[in-house]
Amino acid sequence: MNKRVIGIILIIVGVALAYWGYDLYESAGSQMTRAFDGDAPLEAWAAMIGGILLVLFGIGKVK
Template sequence: MNKVIGIVLICIGVALAFWGYDVYDSASAQITRTFSGDTPIEAWAGMVGGVVCIVLGALKVKN
């Protein structure tokens, strides 16, 4: 059962990371970064959350 949860976490993590990068690379985010230098919090949340899910999933699959 732990391996199944790990695989699901990895899949969710990959999807979150891609979503975060998509938000980061969007036109509105590029314009915001150009004028204010700020990156949308959704982009950081998606990318960091995705990496955390991938790491946790890999640890569950490993055991």
């Protein structure tokens, strides 16, 4: 595959993963956990950070 195509795929997957992490962070269960413990779920942070890293890596491939 072309580097540009791989970069575009990484960007799309990264955006979807970051959005999913944000959705996990704002879920009702997460809000209850944050209200009692003050801590956000690790899955939400991992998905958001992983998505951002994939987007940045994909941008590097596209250039």
